[in-house]
Structure formats: structure tokens, C-alpha cells
Amino acid sequence: MVRKDGTDLHPIATTPAVEDAVSISPDGKFAAYASTAGVYTSNIWLTEIETGHTRNLTNQTGVTGIPESPSGFFAPSWSPCGQWIVFSSDRNTNWTGHDDGIGWEHTQNLSIYAIRPDGTGFREVYNDPAYTHGSPKFSPDGKRIVFYEMTLQDTWDARSAFNVNSMTNQIVSVDFATGTNKIQHTNSSGCKLYPQYVTKDNIGYLVKGGTNEGIRYTSKNTTGISGGMRSPAWSPDGKFVVYEKTDWTSRPLEKKLYSWDPAWEYRFIDTFPNLSPQGKLVYTSKQTSNSSIVTMNPDGSDYKLVFDVDQTNQVDMLGVAQGSAGAFQPSWSYDGEWITFGLGTWFQGRYSSKAWIYRVRANGSDYEQLTGNTTNSGFPSYSPDGSKIVYRVFLPEMGLRVLDLATRETTVLTTERDNLPWFSPNGEWVLFTRNVTDAAQGYFSNYEICVIRPNGSDLTVLTFSAANDAHATWTADGRIMWSTGMWGFQAEAATYDQLFQPYGNIMIMNVDGSNKTMLTNSMWEDSMPLYIPNSFMQ
Incomplete structure (x- = not known):
């Protein structure tokens, strides 16, 4: 947590696991967030900020999904009254490849769920098996839930540099109590994520990719912000928005990473690394160059290009640029x-x-x-x-x-x-x-x-x-x-x-x-x- 002026930074969760998507309760006493601690699968956790007392809300009988399904829980958000936490989950769904199952990488089938802060009252709020629904947020009066809706294929397209600029999904909301009375709030092109009520009549959201990338609003009277930002979140009064600023600079070779095993130092290397018995490193320069064959010493010295991918004229260089050749x-x-x-x-x-x-x-x-x-x-x-x-x-x-x-x-x-x-x-x-x-x-x-x-x-x-x-x-x-x-x-x-x-x-x-x-x-x-x-x- 940090104050809006950048002061008083202090941690909520600092484990070797993934901690993500924190949401502070309306009274400021609790933090709900997604974490892979303990079981490696993402769950919704609750921490009392003053004492640090922590509990896993979703890793319990009747909430976790069948073992062979993905069973993750993501993006928690509090109700204005503090009595409910909503989130998305792919529990009890299938591992399905993109492009109707032929792809190696999987799509994600999310539904919207709710649970009380004491771990009771778990229920499904909204589900449509043909679509995925994510990043839910309450309306100011707590009566509706807004979230993004997209096809399962679009959960692949949205994270792919090949397709994100051409895909389209919409922002919708439903009645929280019944999951009915679905309203579509947008009707435009582009990948739309992170919706949130800014006022009772205006919803802010992110457009990712394309020529209209940036923060946008359902009200035509609110001016958006163009740019490559991510993960926007608005203050309760709607006057401020905080967001991530992206940087696509490639990691340098040998950059030190977080080490889960204290006996070993984790470092970054490019793809397909292989070490000779003599201690020479070879790899494919996919992230750092044009997918050619490169050798060097493990400390980064004696760098040598031993085979340039373009020298036989057999490879499509457009495919090389896209990472597919x-x-x-x-x-x-x-x-x-x-x-x-x-x-x-x-x-x-x-x-x-x-x-x-x-x-x-x-x-x-x-x-x-x-x-x-x-x-x-x-x-x-x-x-x-x-x-x-x-x-x-x-x-x-x-x-x-x-x-x-x-x-x-x-x-x-x-x-x-x-x-x-x-x-x-x-x-x-x-x-x-x-x-x-x-x-x-x-x-x-x-x-x-x-x-x-x-x-x-x-x-x-x-x-x-x-x-x-x-x-x-x-x-x-x-x-x-x-x-x-x-x-x-x-x-x-x-x-x-x-x-x-x-x-x-x-x-x-x-x-x-x-x-x-x-x-x-x-x-x-x-x-x-x-x-x-x-x-x-x-």
C-alpha cells in the first residue's frame, strides 16, 4: 500500500508466491488479493492490514473446482457495504486450445463469483459457457456488477501481439443479487478490460491495442487518456485514476532474477540454452536478436554469432520478426x-x-x-x-x-x-x-x-x-x-x-x-x- 502522494509505502503480502490484484475494503481494514501461496494455484486471500492475519478464502471444500480443471481465482473486488467480495474464476472448466482446440496454448473460461469475507456464502453470480467474464466491480450502490465479456478465443487473441489490435469485446453488467438484467455498456471495436464505475452513470475501462488504445469512458462527456497504460483503477470519488506504465525494453542477458532456491542464483537467458561439456553456452537469439545461433561464455564474455538465420535464404524473415521462424x-x-x-x-x-x-x-x-x-x-x-x-x-x-x-x-x-x-x-x-x-x-x-x-x-x-x-x-x-x-x-x-x-x-x-x-x-x-x-x- 502507498498513499496517493507516494508516501508511507508498506507491504501487505511478501511471500515467494505470486501476489496480484489487491483490493482494499471500504473501511480500510482488510485487503483481498489473488495469491498462489501454499498450493501454487491462484486463490483469493484476505489479510487484516493492522495485524497481518491472513486466510485463504477459496481453497476450501465446495469452492475449489475439480482437480483436473484449471481452478484459479482472480481479480477480487469489495462491495460498497463490505459484506461481499466478487472475483472471476475458471473452476470446473476445460483446458482448451485456441482456434477450436488445435492450439498448443489454452483459452480461459472465466465466470463471476462472490463470497463473504468470512469465507461463507460462496455462489456463482454470472456464467455463460460460450464467453469469458473478468475483472468484476460493483456499482456505487452495490446492486450491479460490471465486467468485461469476450469469447474464449479472444482470451488468446487479447494476449497475442498478432491479434490484439483486431479483436473486439464489450463491457457488460448484471444485477448482483440475481445475475440477470444484463446490460451491454459499449458497442465499439477494440479489446476492453478493467471496467469500473466512475459514477453511477459512467464506466471507465481500458482499451488495449489498436489505434484507440488508452483509458476510455462510456459517457461521451468524459475525456479519455490515450497511451499504452495498463491496469487502471479509479478512486472512489472518480476524480483520480492510477495505472501501470509499460516498458517493452528487452531484458539484458544474464540479468539477475528472483531466486526461489537460495542455493542458486537465477538469471535470464534467451531461448533454448545449451551448455557444452567445455563450458560454452549456445542459444537461439529470439528475444535479443533475430533467432540466430549465438555462443558465449556463461558470464557473457566471448559473444559470437556462429550462424545467421538469413544466410541460407531458406527462412521467411517476416516469420522471424514475428517469432514464428x-x-x-x-x-x-x-x-x-x-x-x-x-x-x-x-x-x-x-x-x-x-x-x-x-x-x-x-x-x-x-x-x-x-x-x-x-x-x-x-x-x-x-x-x-x-x-x-x-x-x-x-x-x-x-x-x-x-x-x-x-x-x-x-x-x-x-x-x-x-x-x-x-x-x-x-x-x-x-x-x-x-x-x-x-x-x-x-x-x-x-x-x-x-x-x-x-x-x-x-x-x-x-x-x-x-x-x-x-x-x-x-x-x-x-x-x-x-x-x-x-x-x-x-x-x-x-x-x-x-x-x-x-x-x-x-x-x-x-x-x-x-x-x-x-x-x-x-x-x-x-x-x-x-x-x-x-x-x-x-
Whole structure:
């Protein structure tokens, strides 16, 4: 909390979990907020500001949803009388991919709920399964609830840089007591979020993206504010509005991050990092450049561009600029002399575009195309002895393939919808991600972590959540780290910007799937982890 003049800053909740969307009670004694503390799933918590006494309001029988559903609770707001807290939740809904289920990333199906501050009286206020409804706020007299309404697909479009400028949703309200008498307050284009009654007859809200981006009002007599602000909130008298100011400057490499494990220092690195036995780091420069292959020492020194994504003229550079094409998943040979990677178009573009397996010398002096033009080949990994490369193919065939570098013969390892393979450090396993949803119905939104022997035996599924488990990598001692969505969205999906999958937390487990442990707990997409010993940082 802080006073409006910027003084008297003091904390309400300071745990290693995600704390978000705080709302102060009308009498100023309590704070309701969303937090992932304790159970990693977002819940509504209540803290008495003077004493610090805290309780979880929604993690209780009759309120939590079925275990296989997302079951998050978000964006709490107090009634003017202080007797109710309203919020949004995706409890008892499905994990559904965008674009009618074919997308890897999920949509979010929110409804509006209410609960009393003592944890009683939980009830659904409004639900329409075809739409999502979020960021509820009471009218000044406490009789109505205003919130944004959008299609499930729009919860993906609203957080995607590709579609936010062209999507449209509206601001609506309903009677709080009955959930009926629905009124639509806007009828214009644009992505509209964070509605709030400024007066009994005027509602303020945010337009995100497009040419009309900024704070807008339903009353034509109120002047809006143009700009790229986020999360606006109005004072009770409607005279002031506070908001977040965004900054899209990319993080610098090696930036120190919050460390959940005090034994390790967490730092930022670009995508698909891989460490050679000799201590050299390679990665895809997706966030910091044009998705080329770059090497450097783990401390950031000896930076070298070893393969420029544009040098073979095989890649659509517009796709590179949009993040859907490039040189992905570099992998070192054991002797540190070669780096293999996939070059081409990925994500949805893989249905119609090709990709190839390449390798390049670590000094950038020579490169070689290893696969032909019949399929989309990508995400390779060297075997520890440097004799083989495992990679995935996509259309007309599916699955994992193993290329023998000496004979140039290719062996079929799997034929399912598999991806992101990595040889284990001892060469005994291949780690990968498999789609386990019903492909016959066109659903591709649930992936699990698997291992298989290089000869095709001992296939084992290691994860079992209804969400996505993916991007698995090995530690040097043979454990597995991966990114999981099993704890659900950490905030309302539509409120994110340029973030495809805003619920990935990093976990670690043994090769048999035992001892699963959380390594991160943030509201962002944490993925592609890599342990680096201190000896390589000096």
C-alpha cells in the first residue's frame, strides 16, 4: 500500500508466491488479493492490514473446482457495504486450445463469483459457457456488477501481439443479487478490460491495442487518456485514476532474477540454452536478436554469432520478426566442435512450411544441411558420443527420428505427435514431449513429458496433468527439468501482453518421474532452464 502522494509505502503480502490484484475494503481494514501461496494455484486471500492475519478464502471444500480443471481465482473486488467480495474464476472448466482446440496454448473460461469475507456464502453470480467474464466491480450502490465479456478465443487473441489490435469485446453488467438484467455498456471495436464505475452513470475501462488504445469512458462527456497504460483503477470519488506504465525494453542477458532456491542464483537467458561439456553456452537469439545461433561464455564474455538465420535464404524473415521462424534448439556435440539446430518455420506455420536440420562448426566457419525437403524437421539433439542426432518430423509423417552421422541412415524412433527430444547425458534415454489429447477430433492442447530408450523400448510417460507439460531438458546429473501448466493460469489471461502461455512454472524430477519439485512460481512463462556450475562462471 502507498498513499496517493507516494508516501508511507508498506507491504501487505511478501511471500515467494505470486501476489496480484489487491483490493482494499471500504473501511480500510482488510485487503483481498489473488495469491498462489501454499498450493501454487491462484486463490483469493484476505489479510487484516493492522495485524497481518491472513486466510485463504477459496481453497476450501465446495469452492475449489475439480482437480483436473484449471481452478484459479482472480481479480477480487469489495462491495460498497463490505459484506461481499466478487472475483472471476475458471473452476470446473476445460483446458482448451485456441482456434477450436488445435492450439498448443489454452483459452480461459472465466465466470463471476462472490463470497463473504468470512469465507461463507460462496455462489456463482454470472456464467455463460460460450464467453469469458473478468475483472468484476460493483456499482456505487452495490446492486450491479460490471465486467468485461469476450469469447474464449479472444482470451488468446487479447494476449497475442498478432491479434490484439483486431479483436473486439464489450463491457457488460448484471444485477448482483440475481445475475440477470444484463446490460451491454459499449458497442465499439477494440479489446476492453478493467471496467469500473466512475459514477453511477459512467464506466471507465481500458482499451488495449489498436489505434484507440488508452483509458476510455462510456459517457461521451468524459475525456479519455490515450497511451499504452495498463491496469487502471479509479478512486472512489472518480476524480483520480492510477495505472501501470509499460516498458517493452528487452531484458539484458544474464540479468539477475528472483531466486526461489537460495542455493542458486537465477538469471535470464534467451531461448533454448545449451551448455557444452567445455563450458560454452549456445542459444537461439529470439528475444535479443533475430533467432540466430549465438555462443558465449556463461558470464557473457566471448559473444559470437556462429550462424545467421538469413544466410541460407531458406527462412521467411517476416516469420522471424514475428517469432514464428528461425534457428531453434541448438545442441552441442560432446567434443564442443559442432552445434546442431533446426532451421525453418515453426508453430502454426509448420503445417505449410518446411524446416531442416543443420549443423555448424562452433567457430562458425562451416555449416551443413542434414535433412531434405520432404518434411518439417526440427529440434535436434546430439547423442553424448556425437555419432547420432535425434530430431522430430512433422507432416506427412510424425514422430522422432535418429540420424546416424557416419552412415547418414535415419531410424524411426516414434510415430506419434512428439517434439523437443533430448538425449540424456549418459545416452541411455531420449527425453521428449508428447501430445496425449484426441488428435482424431483435432485437439492438440495437452502434452506430457516422456522418456524412451534410443532403441525404441521402455516408453514411459512421466507427467499426468490435464494442462501442458513441455520443454523438458536434462540436468548434468541426469534429472529432468520442464515447464508445467498444471497449476493453471496465474492471472486473467486477457490481461497479459505478448505472452503465449502465461502459466509455465519450472519443475524438476528424477528420470522415473519421482520427487517432482517446484523451482519457480511466477506469473510469467518460465521455461528452458539450465543449471550452470560456478566453475563455468569464473
